[in-house]
Amino acid sequence: MAYLALYREWRPKTFAETVGQEHVSRTLQNALRTGRIAHAYLFCGPRGTGKTTTAKLLAKALNCRTGHGRPVPEPCNECENCQRINQGNSMDVLEIDAASNRGIDEIRELREKVKFAPTEGYYKVYIIDEVHMLTNEAFNALLKTLEEPPGQVVFILATTEPHKIPLTILSRCQRFDFKRIPLEDIMARLQEVAAGEGIKVTEEALLLIARAAEGGMRDALSLLDQARAMAGEQVEGDHIRAILGAVSGEKIARLLDQLIRRDLAGALQLVGELVEQGKDLRQFVRDLLEYLRDLLVIRVARDVDQVLRTSPQYWERLKAQAEALSPARVQQMINILTETEQGMRWSQQPRLLLELALIKGLSQEGSEVENNLQQQVAQLQAELERLKAAGPVTAGPAPRTTPVARPVTRGKKVELAASDxxxxxxxxxxxxxxxxxxxxxxxxxxxxxxxxxxxxxxxxxxxxxxxxxxxxxxxxxxxxxxxxxxxxxxxxxxxxxxxxxxxxxxxxxSSNAAVEEENKxxxxxxxxxxxxxxxxxxxxxxxxxx
Missing domain, CATH: 3.30.300.180 (DnaA, N-terminal domain)
Structure with missing residues (x-):
C-alpha cells in the first residue's frame, strides 16, 4: 500500500477524535441526535483546523447504516457507506474544489445533478472547498438551489475567507467558525500520533512544532512527518530548528544577556555567526520577540508558567534576566524589533537591519519611565524655585478674577536676568x-x-x-x-x-534708535x-x- 502522510493517516474518523473544535462537534451532534439537519452549512476558519474533516464526519453521520435511514450522532466507520466515504469513493459524497471549478458552467452542471436521489446512502452531500473562489455569476446560479434544495441534499461550504462570500449566500447557511487549535492540544495530539507511529519526540521538539504550526493541526503533523524523515525515530529540538531555520534558545538567551550588559560587539559577533550558519534572520527576530514577550510577562505578572512559550529549561534564566530589565525597556526592545521584522520582509539586507536595531536599542539612554521621571523632577524643581521667589503665601480661598490685558510697557526699559x-x-x-x-x-x-x-x-x-x-x-x-x-x-x-x-x-x-513720533x-x-x-x-x- 502506498505511503500516506501522517495528517491523512491520522485524520479523525469520529467527532470524539477532533481536537480543539468542541463547540462545533457538540452542536452538530445535537442536531444529528434530534434530526434537525440544515440544508446548508458554512465552515470557516484558518487552514488546518478541521473544516474538511468535520464535513466528512457529518457526511458519514448522515449516511451511516446503523441509523437505518436516520442520522446518527457518531458514525460507526464499519458499514459500507462509512468505509466508502473514508476511502473517498462514495457516489453520494462529492468534494468540489471551487478554486478549479469556479465558473457558472460547473454550477449549472451541479444543479442538474442535485435533482437525482442518493445512490448508496440516505443523503447526497456536496462539500465545496474554498468556496470564496467562485465567481459572482457562479454564486448567483447557486442561490436558488442553495435556498431550496431537494430534501435529501446537504451542502457544506468551506472557506478560509468568509468575508469574500456574498451576504445572500451567508444568510442561507448555518455558519460555524473554526478557531485556531491551542498549543497544548496540538502537543497532546502530536504525542498521541508519535506514540502510535513509534516515534520518540522530546518535549522541546513538540513545543517547537506546535509553535510553528500557528494553530493548524495539519501543519503540525506535516512538520512531524518531515522531522521523522530527517531524524528517524528519535526527533529532538535541533532537528526541528534545522528544518525551520530557527536558532537555539541558548543563543537567544545569550544575545539578551549581551543586550543587558550593553555588549554591542558581542551582539554583532553573534549576528555574524548566525549569518555564517545560514540561519534565517527574520525567523531569529521572531524567536527573539517570543522570548521578550515571555520576559515581559514574567516582569509584570506572577505565576505565569502556564502561559510561557519558551522551553522550560530556560525559565530560570528568563526570570533572572527579567529582574535586570524594566518593563519599559523590554517594551522598547519589542517595538524596535517589531519594526525590524516588518522591514526585513521587503529588504535585501536583513543583516544590516538587525544590526541597526541592536545599535538603536543599546544607544538609547535610559527607559521611557526614567525619562518621564527626569521631566517630572525638573518640573518640580522649577515649581519650587518659583514658590521660593514668590515668598510665603497666606492660606485662604483664592479670589476669582477675570482675565485682563497685561499692561503695555511702551517706552520703558526692562532689565533681563542672565539667560540659561x-x-x-x-x-x-x-x-x-x-x-x-x-x-x-x-x-x-x-x-x-x-x-x-x-x-x-x-x-x-x-x-x-x-x-x-x-x-x-x-x-x-x-x-x-x-x-x-x-x-x-x-x-x-x-x-x-x-x-x-x-x-x-x-x-x-538695546542699541536701537529711539521710538519715532507717537502719531506715526x-x-x-x-x-x-x-x-x-x-x-x-x-x-x-x-x-x-x-
Missing part, C-alpha cells in the same frame, strides 16, 4: 512645535509668529518683537492670549514658563491690511488712500 543657554537652545529648537500647536488658535498664532524667543532665565521667556510690530505685541497682551501661549509652551517643553512680550527698544542696553503708524498701510485679514480670517477689500 541650555534651556534657551531647547526653546528655540521646540518653538516650531509651539507654533504648530497654536494652529487651533489662529488669531493668537497670527500675533505670536511676528515675535522671536530671544531670552529665557528658567522662569521667564522673553518674546521680542521688532519695533515696527507693536500692533502684534499689544494684541498678544490683551485678554487671555498670553495665557494660551504659556499653556502651549508648557505642553511642548514640559515645564511652566511665564512669557513676557517686549519690543526691541524696550530691552535695557507702526505698520505700513498694506502690511496693516494684511495683518487684519490674517487675524480675522477673511479677505476684506480695503481701499487705502493717501
Amino acid at each position: 543657554p541650555v534651556l534657551m537652545k531647547q526653546v528655540q529648537e521646540e518653538w516650531p512645535r509651539v507654533l504648530e500647536l497654536l494652529r487651533k488658535r489662529m488669531q493668537v498664532r497670527a500675533f505670536v509668529v511676528e515675535g522671536e524667543p530671544l531670552h529665557c532665565d528658567g522662569q521667564t521667556l522673553s518674546l521680542v518683537f521688532p519695533d515696527g510690530k507693536s500692533f502684534h505685541r499689544d494684541r498678544l497682551l490683551q485678554g487671555t492670549n498670553l495665557e494660551i501661549l504659556e499653556a502651549a509652551v508648557q505642553k511642548v517643553l514640559g515645564r511652566p514658563l511665564r512669557v513676557q512680550a517686549l519690543l526691541t527698544s524696550e530691552i535695557a542696553g 503708524p507702526d505698520l505700513a498701510p498694506e502690511e496693516l491690511v494684511k495683518t487684519v485679514q490674517e487675524t480675522f480670517g477673511a479677505a476684506v477689500p480695503v481701499e487705502i488712500k493717501d
